[in-house]
Amino acid sequence: MIPYGRQDIRQEDVDAVVEVLRSDFLTQGPAVPQFEQAVAEYCGVEHALAVNSATSALHIACLALGLGPGDWLWTSPITFVASANCALYCGAQVDFVDIDPRTYNLCPVALERKLVEAERAGRLPKVVVPVHLCGQPCDLASMHALSQRFGFKIVEDASHAIGGRYKGEPIGNCRYSDITVFSFHPVKIITTAEGGMVTTNDRPLADKMALLRTHGITRDAAQMTHAPDGPWYYQQIELGFNYRMTDLQAALGLSQMRRLDSYIERRHQLARRYDALLEGLPVTTPWQHPDGHSGLHLYVVRVKAGPGTGTHKQVFEALRANGIGVNLHYIPVHTQPYYQRLGFVEGQFPEAERYYAEAISLPMYATLTDEQQSEVVRALQGALSS
Incomplete structure (x- = not known):
């Protein structure tokens, strides 16, 4: 059988993972921030945060943007269900915008038409999730202009698109969006076995997503409600999740990034x-x-x-x-x-x-x-x- 997609694992990938297995850190060690830095530098973006899946990335992106009950998220109907489910996880409602017949991406003309109707009805979306289907970039400039006019946030679902470029610049640089999400599933362009990444140029959004991926727990005294009781101290200040990537996965991803x-x-x-x-x-x-x-x-x-x-x-x-x-x-x-x-x-x-x-x-x-x-x-x- 010739599969539709397949990972490429080479000796240098195996060596990178074995090096972590022989180190002192299997989960939250130096490999995760190294992988994050490599992706941030490649994309030309300020912040990159590794998580355990693109689904988790979509979830914390929506939460960081304040999506919740009474809000709407719009996305493309031609996507994996996670692009829509992330709204339901937040208690929000979902709607779809039909695709462009040539690119198969969310159609900006249909989006504008639907936004005009939604404005009249008083139910504009809080978040729009354009999906770079097959890796082809969406018409981000048009969508960004619409976001300025109608007041919604943009989360790029770039699960198919790392390594791609839009108007000569890397996908993931968030020039036209608030947050970008990548996937590193084995059939994707590079893999961490399972895993995802969020990128953003907004420091408060990055801090919020970093908190949400780790149980809502902080060791940063500046974020605590009172001074630490001692060097062991941490506080849970949000209801977060265990969405962290391991060093094993990050080492594989960092090795793959080089190719x-x-x-x-x-x-x-x-x-x-x-x-x-x-x-x-x-x-x-x-x-x-x-x-x-x-x-x-x-x-x-x-x-x-x-x-x-x-x-x-x-x-x-x-x-x-x-x-x-x-x-x-x-x-x-x-x-x-x-x-x-x-x-x-x-x-x-x-x-x-x-x-x-x-x-x-x-x-x-x-x-x-x-x-x-x-x-x-x-x-x-x-x-x-x-």
């Missing part, structure tokens, strides 16, 4: 080769916006059923049967049973549903060989005509 640019370049080589090999087939290949340099976490094609062509489901099943581990990213969140119980119905976000009816994620990872990629294309040709 990030080469991973992105290889993904772009593979994408260009896919574009050429798929030319003439009845599929729509990904369109890349000129303002962005994608992280290319995913390479999604859209299958157009027609005479002599298998249906979307038939093509997907034929690829799987021939050892190609394709996937579908993602099922529209508003069609999930849980969200339908909240009142969402099919047909609300038609572009997202059209995308879901056609999308297939082909294998895309840095160690995919040209020979394997050619095998994927041959299998796709056969599946389309079978």
